Amino acid sequence: MDQNSLPPIQTSARDDAVLKALVGFVRAEALQPGERLPTERILAERLKVSRNTVREALTRWEGLGLVERRQGSGTYLKAAVSHDMLHMPLTLAGGNDFTSLMQTMEIRRALEAEAAALCAERASQADIAEIARKLDIMEQAFRTRDGMSSEEDWEFHQAIYRASGNPLFEQIIAAMYELFHRFWEHPLGVRDFGHASFPYHRTIYERIAARDPQGARAEALKLIATVEDDLKRGAAKLKLSSQT
Amino acid sequence: MDQNSLPPIQTSARDDAVLKALVGFVRAEALQPGERLPTERILAERLKVSRNTVREALTRWEGLGLVERRQGSGTYLKAAVSHDMLHMPLTLAGGNDFTSLMQTMEIRRALEAEAAALCAERASQADIAEIARKLDIMEQAFRTRDGMSSEEDWEFHQAIYRASGNPLFEQIIAAMYELFHRFWEHPLGVRDFGHASFPYHRTIYERIAARDPQGARAEALKLIATVEDDLKRGAAKLKLSSQT
DNA sequence: GTGCAGAAATTGGTTGGACCATTGGACCAC
DNA sequence: GTGGTCCAATGGTCCAACCAATTTCTGCAC
Structure with a gap:
């Protein structure tokens, strides 16, 4: 049997769902890099999740360089996003040897x-x-x-x-x-x-x-x-x- | 004037500090990939930060593939970490065209x-x-x-x-x-x-x-x-x- | 003792609410 | 205009609880 025919069920993916919704939002509003996203509080209220969950999702996007957060100002789009993005978090051991x-x-x-x-x-x-x-x-x-x-x-x-x-x-x-x-x-x-x-x-x-x-x-x-x-x-x- | 002579000051970096401390911990304990990290609650207590802050930091590491979290079990190291790591979060527009x-x-x-x-x-x-x-x-x-x-x-x-x-x-x-x-x-x-x-x-x-x-x-x-x-x-x- | 079902403890995930620090605009005195 | 003050908005942090998955322990049947 193909292993892929029975993928593990996704019991909990709240923050993933938040990001998915956010992708939809960016697309619907045609947001360009540099523009501001809704505030965390508004997102939390609209998506019916807690602000902490929104924050975890945004933290992930921030780590991917898709978004920039500025205290007191807002959260800004840094790059184009789409539903079929591919992420390659590559961390290399540094060293100047x-x-x-x-x-x-x-x-x-x-x-x-x-x-x-x-x-x-x-x-x-x-x-x-x-x-x-x-x-x-x-x-x-x-x-x-x-x-x-x-x-x-x-x-x-x-x-x-x-x-x-x-x-x-x-x-x-x-x-x-x-x-x-x-x-x-x-x-x-x-x-x-x-x-x-x-x-x-x-x-x-x-x-x-x-x-x-x-x-x-x-x-x-x-x-x-x-x-x-x-x-x-x-x-x-x-x-x-x-x-x- | 050289633009670089006045770089923006770094006002706060709580979660960065958490990660830095965590790097030190992994090094001190010589943790290998696969081993378990302290629980979020213990980390929060030891580092004198809230559990939320610990979670934001771990979320970042998780996004970089350095760590894996398993609900009910714990947080596990997935790769070697060091202080001079280089992160390359690369997100590419997908598409099968x-x-x-x-x-x-x-x-x-x-x-x-x-x-x-x-x-x-x-x-x-x-x-x-x-x-x-x-x-x-x-x-x-x-x-x-x-x-x-x-x-x-x-x-x-x-x-x-x-x-x-x-x-x-x-x-x-x-x-x-x-x-x-x-x-x-x-x-x-x-x-x-x-x-x-x-x-x-x-x-x-x-x-x-x-x-x-x-x-x-x-x-x-x-x-x-x-x-x-x-x-x-x-x-x-x-x-x-x-x-x- | 062994094996196993169920309870209990552990741990990450989520929630809601509170307060702090920074930002940026409004407003004002000069 | 310039500079200063105030204030609302916003991300950053904290706390205390509860939920859900997992692991560990307990006690019973055998």
């Missing part, structure tokens, strides 16, 4: 290369112009501040993800933003971390503009490789300077 | 190819033996039932992710399990969905066993390509049969 950072780079390598290739295939002229704009900003920031800028660099890559034609890339990588950016916060003491990656930003752009997926993929891989090299340099340095 | 499924496959293609390549580089002999075992099970299931088996197929791929030497792959893909498996639940009406992918499971294994990263990557890409073809077949069929 060499191994963790290297593992992060392997994920980024996989996603970045694919996104660059897809982008070269599909990006519209407007997308490419936008990427060029971000590239200019980044290069200028590099020259004036004489070093990689985390913010501008990120925006450049983000533009590529967005132009890949697959919103999942942008969403996944945005969720991993914090993970990726631990490099710039704790670059293992490497001076000029990321310097070597600078020229490849332009070469990636050129391959994309030339509609060359394999070329774009190759340049993206080169960029990641320089970052990995910086990482290894930092790790070697650490090993020399101190032993814990 | 062709576009959504295709986008999912592009993510899988990126991760699967990279994982297969890394696996070919790093897998231990024991890892390879385990992959071979899963492959045998899957192939036998295929023959007896004359069709791809979602469960056994998944275990085979999971073994590869695990042997990639990078736990992030397994974690990310496990979180996306539901996303990937909508293919088998709603294969767009394609009979024998996934049939064409069958032979590539063995070729992937062979390239891994031969320590051939590029070969493993290529075979993984071929496997994904067959699934994408099935998908396109299904989409074309749908287009013919009905117009919404």
Whole structure:
């Protein structure tokens, strides 16, 4: 017998029911991100549940980043919601050791290369112009501040993800933003971390503009490789300077 | 002025404090996944907060999959926790339309190819033996039932992710399990969905066993390509049969 | 002693009501 | 306008109880 033909009955799912009702409400009212939801007290009264139950439900949504609560002001929608949403609560063990950072780079390598290739295939002229704009900003920031800028660099890559034609890339990588950016916060003491990656930003752009997926993929891989090299340099340095 | 020089102050974070204390408790008691946490009432008393606050905190952890609550029994640890955990609550718009499924496959293609390549580089002999075992099970299931088996197929791929030497792959893909498996639940009406992918499971294994990263990557890409073809077949069929 | 049914205790789930802290607008004096 | 004060609205916390599922204990029949 198929296990799925007899799912466990749901005896109690009060807060789930609240969320379901809330999805319906958002749809019915066509609420956009940024707009305010009804107050907890009103929700409790309308749904005939206690305010605590409403709060547990909203806490779950808040944890998923769907909603933001501001004391004294209200509860605000932060993202679009729909009934067929898929939640991927992914919690990773952190750490700024060499191994963790290297593992992060392997994920980024996989996603970045694919996104660059897809982008070269599909990006519209407007997308490419936008990427060029971000590239200019980044290069200028590099020259004036004489070093990689985390913010501008990120925006450049983000533009590529967005132009890949697959919103999942942008969403996944945005969720991993914090993970990726631990490099710039704790670059293992490497001076000029990321310097070597600078020229490849332009070469990636050129391959994309030339509609060359394999070329774009190759340049993206080169960029990641320089970052990995910086990482290894930092790790070697650490090993020399101190032993814990 | 730099926007970051005046960050908003943190006024109150009762439930965050509860979670922080709980992390300390788990560490101090060396609790393993599966073990039971103190009851909500005890936590409330010990931490000098109300049970409601404890519940909000635990609700957050439950949403992150770190903890499981069983009424009448207790709250159980589901995963290792540490103070430097990174949360990636990723919610994706669902949908079983062709576009959504295709986008999912592009993510899988990126991760699967990279994982297969890394696996070919790093897998231990024991890892390879385990992959071979899963492959045998899957192939036998295929023959007896004359069709791809979602469960056994998944275990085979999971073994590869695990042997990639990078736990992030397994974690990310496990979180996306539901996303990937909508293919088998709603294969767009394609009979024998996934049939064409069958032979590539063995070729992937062979390239891994031969320590051939590029070969493993290529075979993984071929496997994904067959699934994408099935998908396109299904989409074309749908287009013919009905117009919404 | 063993086995088992039922009572009792334990534990998460829910309720209702209260009060606090923050917010944001209304209003006012200057 | 500017700045200050007040006040209602709103999320945050607390308390005390009860409900529902689960586990544990008890005592009886054998």
